[in-house]
Each structure stands twice: as C-alpha cells, then as structure tokens.
Amino acid sequence: MRRITAVAMAAAGSAVLLAGCTPAVPVAGVAEPVEVTAAVTDDQSARVQSQTFEELAVADEAKSTKTLDVRVGGDAKVVRGAEYKQQSADDGPKPDVLPADMQAVYVTSADTWPRVMVGVSDQPSEDTTPVVSVWVQDDVDTPYQFRNWAHMVPGATLPAMPGPTVGADELSMDSTIGDDTLQSYVDNYLELLRKGKDDDLNETFADDSYRDQLFTARGVLTEAAKKADGKYVDTVEPEEKSTYALATADGGALIFAPLRIDSSFSVEDAKVSVPAADEPLVDGDLVDKVTHEYLDMVVMYVPPADSEDLPAVVAADHHLVRVSPDGAK
C-alpha cells in the first residue's frame, strides 16, 4: 500500500512538473500605435499623384477629358476641358502646365471623410509660380481625386505645415481662429471681391495680385459697358461644400476655397464679341450680352490668433470655363 502511494505521489509530482513546463496560451496585447498617423503615407500619396498625372498626360495628349475618370474630377476636369477647347483655337493658349514633381505634399490626419491632400509643385518655369493642387477623397470607397489647382501668388509664402508622418488636422469651416470662424474669413474675402478695394475689408487682408487683377478687370469692363450704354455685373459665390481647411503648424489655417464668378457684360443696341481664344468656349449665340463663367480657386492662409499678420491669399487662379449669352446654366 505504501509503495502504491509512493508511486502515485511520484506520478503526481511529475505531472505537476510537466504542467509547470507548458506555458499558458498567449493573450493578445496592445499593439504599438501606427507609425504614420496621417491618412496617407508617402507611398500612398505618391501613388495618387502618379496615377493623376498619368491620367492627365493621356488626356493632354488627346486634348479630351474623356479619359479623366478616376483621378481627375470636379472643377479640375471642367477647367481642363475648357483649356483643351481654348487650345484648339487658332493660336489658342496652351493648358496650364501642371508639374508632376512636388516640393511639398500636405496630408490630413483625419479619420473621417472627405479628406484632402495638397501638393505644391516645383516651379514650372521662370515665368510661372508653383502650382498648388488639391485632391479630395469623398469617402472610403472613392479614390483621391484631383479637384482644383491654383498658381501661387507672386511673393506669397505658404505656411509651415505638419509633417507627412502625422498629417495636418482637417478643420471644419466652423472652426475658429480668434473670434472668427474660418467660414467668416472666406465670406469676408468674397465680400471684399464684390465690393472692391475701397471697402474697409480691404485693410483686413494682405495684398494679393488676384484681387488686384479682378478689380482692374472690373473697372475696365465697367467703363467699357458704360461707353456702350451697357452694364457690367459680376457675381462671386463660394462653393462651400467643396471648401476645406487644414491646420498649419503655427496654429493657423490654410483654406482651399473654390469660387464661382460670373461676369456679365451687356451693351445697348450692339453686339458683343469675345476674344478669339475664348471663342471655343462660347455656348450659344451672343448678341448684346455675354457672361463669362469662371471656376476660381483661392488658397487663403489665416494666421494664428496671436499673430500680427493679416490673412492672405497665397494662391489663386481665375479659370474661364464657359462663355454664354445668358449666364450660368
């Protein structure tokens, strides 16, 4: 009996020993956080850019927007189409050169959609400033799409942005800097564009060549319309749904605001005409009134609240997309 007990004890001891040798089933821990918290990595953004400019190259070659399906859309597709039409005219202007090489890419860290990616190209030529390009991803199922571009305002400087590893916060237009919302900055600038340089708002924004050219053109056309007993009216409207903002490194904001500007020129007892380069864009028969429709892009830098700098438009383009006798469709 004692022997049996001893053997049993030895067996039990062995079992305990062996059980101690077998480790427990591992349990999942907490993974290290994502290294690149930005919405897209360098590789992802490079892939988007590459496919975008491949698609653009094909379209440029064909002078047609039919192939602009995946990576190019929105206003960019419309503007590019207008440029192809103008290019088809005798001595028509060539489409804007959009360099594929970027000197900076701003990405968002957003977890929601839509998301924005911004590229600042190399300088295309000595006479042309770098191009600020805007891609937008509407939702997880749609690709980043090239929606707008604008050349930098001569002399302007883009603010420092968070690096591509962390990405920039995507700000809603309701976000505030100081006491004002981002939307109010855009609204004030549009109001300035409507009222002209004599308005008090002119002092609240840094000088930029974009609005200077707009005011100059307005003055010339208004004067010309007066001489013809006609009238010149332009309207400036924002595309709020397509307006985005990224937080800058210094606590400010970089706003990408597409605008729609219609310039109507009418004369009395006469027939209007348009320059030869704009002829391909004419949609209809022009008699005594002509409306030029523009899809503009304004990039505005709003400095942080404690800054003494004024909000400034750092990039803007005035893209003619349609000429019609009766205004916007």
Place this chain on the structure above:
Amino acid sequence: MEIFLSLRTTGLIAGVIGVILLIVGFVADSVRPPEDVVAHADVSTSVVVVQSDFLTISPEGTLSVEGDGEIVAYTARPVDAEAWLAEVDYTEVNSLPDWEVLGTRDVAVPSPTPSPEPSSSTSASASAEAKTDEKKETPSPSPSPEEKESSSASPSPSASPEPAIVPTEADPFIATEGRSTDLWRNSFIATNRLDIAVDSVPTGLTLVVMTEDGSALTGTDLTLTRVVNDDWITPLLWWGAVLVVAGLIALVVLFIDLRPAQARGESWMASRSAEKKGIEKDGSRRSRRAAGAAIPQASLDDAPAITADAATAEEVTEAEADAESGVDASAESDGVLADRDRAAESDGVHGDQDTHADAESTEGVEAGVDHVNDATEGGPDDGPAPDGTEDRS
C-alpha cells in the same frame, strides 16, 4: 567491511533514484509539447480581418490564409479598415482559446431596414415586376436606388459601375468591386495560400485578407512559437543514467562473494601496518613503547619506589590513593603516558592534566603504568578500569 557495505548500499540507493529520474525524464520527454504550434480556424467568408492587437500574440509567427485562386492581403489604418469593412461580410480572427485553435467572429453587413416612406414608387414596382420568380421569392424589403437601377433592364451607360483602378506594376492594389484602394498601405498576394510574416505587417495596422474574385476563403492558420521550459529534462536523463550505472555496479557486487578479497585486503592492510612499525620515527611514543626502554620498570610487588626525601608519609598515602582511584593521573610529567588517551578512554575519566608534585607524579607514573599494562595486555575490553568503572565498549 563496513565501508564496502555502505558503498554497496549507497550504490543501490543511487540506482533506484536513477531509475526514478530516468522514468520521469523519459515521461517528460515523451509528453513534451512541440515548440512550433499551428492554430487553425475554418473560414467561410471572402474576407478575413486580423486586428493589429491580435498579431501581438505571435510577433514572429506566420499568418496563412487559404482559398481558391488569387488571395490578396492589405494593411490599413484601423479606422480606414473599419470604414471599408462596413459594407462587407467578414471573419475576424480575434483570439486564441487553445494552442491549436484560432478564435473567430463572423460579422455580417446589417440588412437594410424597411423604408417607412411609401417610396416603393411606380418605378420600383415596375422594376420589381421585371424580376425573375426566384427574386420574387426573396424580395428585398426596401430596394435602394442602386438596386432599382440594377434590377431594371435599362442599357443606360450611367448604370455601369464606376471604372475600377486597374492594377499595374507600380500599383499592386487590386480594386475590389470598383472600390478605391487608396486606403491600403501594404499588399501581399499569392495563389491558393497566402503566407504573411507577422513582422512584415507594420505595427498598428489592420490586416485585411480577401480573394480577388470574391469567392470564400477556406481557412486561416497562425504559427506560434511555444516556449517550453524543458531545459531540465536532458540533464535529468543524464543524471539518471549515471546513477543507474552506479546502482547496477552495486547490484553486481551484491552477488559476488567478496570475503576472500576482503581478507586479502585486511591482511594487506595489516602487513602494511607492520611495515610501518619498522619505520617509526625515533622518539615517537610508538617507537619508545616498542623499544620499552623508556618505560619505567615498576615492580608491582615491591613497595612504591618513593624517595624518602621527596615525600612525606602523608604524600605517599595521597599518592597511593590517587593511584588507586586513577583520577587525575597526571601523565604528562612521567612521559610514559603515551597511551594516555587509551587509558583515559578505558577508565572513562579525563585527566585534568594538572601537574603535581614530584611525588605525586611518581605515583601517577605508577598508576600510568598500570594503565599501560592494562591497555597493552587486554585492551579496553579486558576488565574494569583502574577506577573501577566499566569500560564503555
């Protein structure tokens, strides 16, 4: 003889212990779990998802997914993957309940809720009529506008799906059902079985595995490395073997009559001892005893040789008393108490080694002689000690 017995017994005990060690070692070796483990789970969906946290279970392991045809795997930010997965049924590998079993969770896209509006408009009804009988048996509760379009027979080009991004060498991402691939950061692709080293998946990203054609995957494996604390087994076996060998030797010796050898050994020891006697150092107690010259010749028959001038009658009486009792037999002074230890051992009394007067020493010498004689003649077993006490042995 006793030494041999104890060695043999010790060897036998060692042998028994060795057998136990070998048994434990072999049992442990036989039931030792393998270090490389493959945990498996069957899968029936076309998409398998593994969150980054789960991959921490086996950072050096390999995740495998099986299916028919091209299998692709992508990584994405968890929030992006979650948004993408909102529209697909998938299986999430999320636990390891056992070493050989992967825990999974099937997630289905919520079915569309019935629309409260009576927007099952004329067009919807019309298109529903165009459906086949089979579709009528399983009517959709509330067809979405897209479903309405797809159910109609309109050849309108607007009904065609959004063109998919065609994968190229520069873009290895394959669009799934026209959905964007911009959220994917890394890609893996293989045919029928896709093996992905866990450490090749960037930390913090969710892994999404799917078939290219949308067919169901069949299973997924995760190789694990199980760290078994078995370093003690091999030494245990070696120690057991050594002890068993020792036990076997002891067992063999048990069946051999060693008495002749022991006798030879004892005689050899004795002879060696005798030889030693011949080379005793001069002046040693043994040599002096062998020579006998140094032992005072005391006549037991005569009266104690006491020098009159050295002792009074009282001293003599005292000396005799000491001699009889054997107590405090001061031996150091007589130089003969070579076998003092033995004498002390025999009478069981320890001398206090006090030096006495010469007369006392003399008497002590005599007493010592008695002891010496006792010891020489009979040894400890030969009778009572001078003090009358019985010898211990």
